[in-house]
Amino acid sequence: MHDTSSVMFITKRPEIEMVSGQGSWLVDNNGKRYLDFMQGWAVNCLGHSNPGMIAALDAQARKVMNPSPAFFNQPMIELANLLTQHSCFDKVFFANSGAEANEGAIKLARKWGKLHKNGAYQIITFDHSFHGRTIATMSASGKPGWDTMFAPQVSGFPKADLNDLASVEKLINDQTVAIMLEPVQGEGGVIPATKEFMKQLRELTIAKGILLIVDEVQTGCGRTGKLFAHQLFDIKPDIMTLGKGIGGGVPLSALLCTDAVASFVPGDQGGTYNGNPLMTAVGVSVISQLIAPGFLQGVVATGDYLKEQLLKLSDKYHLDGERGEGLLRALKLGRDIGPELVEKARTQEPVGLLINSPSPNLLRFMPALNVSREEINQMISMLDLLLAQAPK
Numbered sequence: 001m002h003d004t005s006s007v008m009f010i011t012k013r014p015e016i017e018m019v020s021g022q023g024s025w026l027v028d029n030n031g032k033r034y035l036d037f038m039q040g041w042a043v044n045c046l047g048h049s050n051p052g053m054i055a056a057l058d059a060q061a062r063k064v065m066n067p068s069p070a071f072f073n074q075p076m077i078e079l080a081n082l083l084t085q086h087s088c089f090d091k092v093f094f095a096n097s098g099a100e101a102n103e104g105a106i107k108l109a110r111k112w113g114k115l116h117k118n119g120a121y122q123i124i125t126f127d128h129s130f131h132g133r134t135i136a137t138m139s140a141s142g143k144p145g146w147d148t149m150f151a152p153q154v155s156g157f158p159k160a161d162l163n164d165l166a167s168v169e170k171l172i173n174d175q176t177v178a179i180m181l182e183p184v185q186g187e188g189g190v191i192p193a194t195k196e197f198m199k200q201l202r203e204l205t206i207a208k209g210i211l212l213i214v215d216e217v218q219t220g221c222g223r224t225g226k227l228f229a230h231q232l233f234d235i236k237p238d239i240m241t242l243g244k245g246i247g248g249g250v251p252l253s254a255l256l257c258t259d260a261v262a263s264f265v266p267g268d269q270g271g272t273y274n275g276n277p278l279m280t281a282v283g284v285s286v287i288s289q290l291i292a293p294g295f296l297q298g299v300v301a302t303g304d305y306l307k308e309q310l311l312k313l314s315d316k317y318h319l320d321g322e323r324g325e326g327l328l329r330a331l332k333l334g335r336d337i338g339p340e341l342v343e344k345a346r347t348q349e350p351v352g353l354l355i356n357s358p359s360p361n362l363l364r365f366m367p368a369l370n371v372s373r374e375e376i377n378q379m380i381s382m383l384d385l386l387l388a389q390a391p392k
């Protein structure tokens with residue numbers, strides 16, 4: 001283990017270094033293996049060291065890495081085409097992180113408000129939502145305590161309650177330009193919006209002439225068994241953001257919108273790395289693999305299997321069941337033993353297990369979308385042992 005004192009402290013990290021990865025497995029500097037059901041926080045949708053992604057990176061690195069954002073490049077165009085062909089959106093802007101894509105969505109909605117709604121700028125967001133760690137996206141987020149953390153916030157993000165239409169209607173006024181939400185709240189604890197609520201929000205936003213923005217940074221790119229989670233609800237939003245899975249592990253995100261909303265003019269939007277071919281080439285490989293025949297059906301089947309196995313554990317240990325969509329799932333523990341289980345899972349010998357606890361009474365599972373049944377079985381039997389030893 002190297003001296004880590006030069007690395008800025010932002011969070012407690014265990015005294016190990018991760019050195020390699022393959023599929024659902026990570027290996028640390030001691031040679032210990034970990035079964036990875038976090039996958040970089042739902043990022044590595046094709047697992048570690050996906051051969052298609054490696055080939056795309058290698059081939060593009062030899063052609064050109066950065067011709068500058070002043071020019072079109074082939075992977076940028078190809079990825080934009082792939083995304084518009086497989087969604088209800090017409091235009092795509094690429095960025096580097098989920099927060100940055102969401103910043104773009106906020107700017108685009110405010111721009112549209114300036115042009116079409118007399119300068120309306122308020123975007124209704126939701127309690128317990130998560131939209132990123134820049135100042136504006138922290139302000140949009142509904143994480144408890146975030147309103148005062150780096151005050152003053154960016155104003156204009158009133159908060160409603162998820163799955164409660166009246167709480168949204170109450171906040172709409174002539175300054176409202178959009179409603180923004182995650183189809184399944186990820187960091188908030190894997191809380192799905194109901195189909196009824198999503199449909200009502202779409203009807204409401206159309207009736208009021210305001211925009212519907214879906215933050216699919218966590219739910220997009222096959223995670224829920226659909227290419228995009230809003231497709232579970234048969235709705236067409238005006239704006240969507242993607243991050244995490246779209247790059248399969250490399251920094252890539254996207255802002256998508258319909259023709260009716262696309263209104264940036266030169267100077268409004270940019271970014272040094274936007275649409276850079278090295279990352280978009282990887283994105284082409286990722287999306288191509290996700291839309292290959294049978295892949296998403298496989299995610300649905302694997303998600304159902306994981307759900308069944310989690311429910312069995314819940315029955316066996318009298319827990320509170322589970323929830324989620326596709327391969328974004330949470331086990332409801334019924335008591336605050338999540339952080340302890342996460343720690344024990346990772347540190348157990350000889351093989352560790354990587355899981356996450358977004359709140360103390362939950363465990364979250366976000367494996368590679370191509371995780372095998374054997375790997376799920378192995379994860380479940382490791383968790384079974386941990387639950388058997390957990391405090392009652």
Ligand SMILES: *Cc1c(COP(=O)(O)O)cnc(C)c1O
Nearest residue numbers: 097098099130131132186217218
């Ligand atoms: C992770 C996440 C973000 C932020 O993405 P970064 O790449 O960390 O900036 C935004 N929205 C949702 C729903 C997320 O899960």
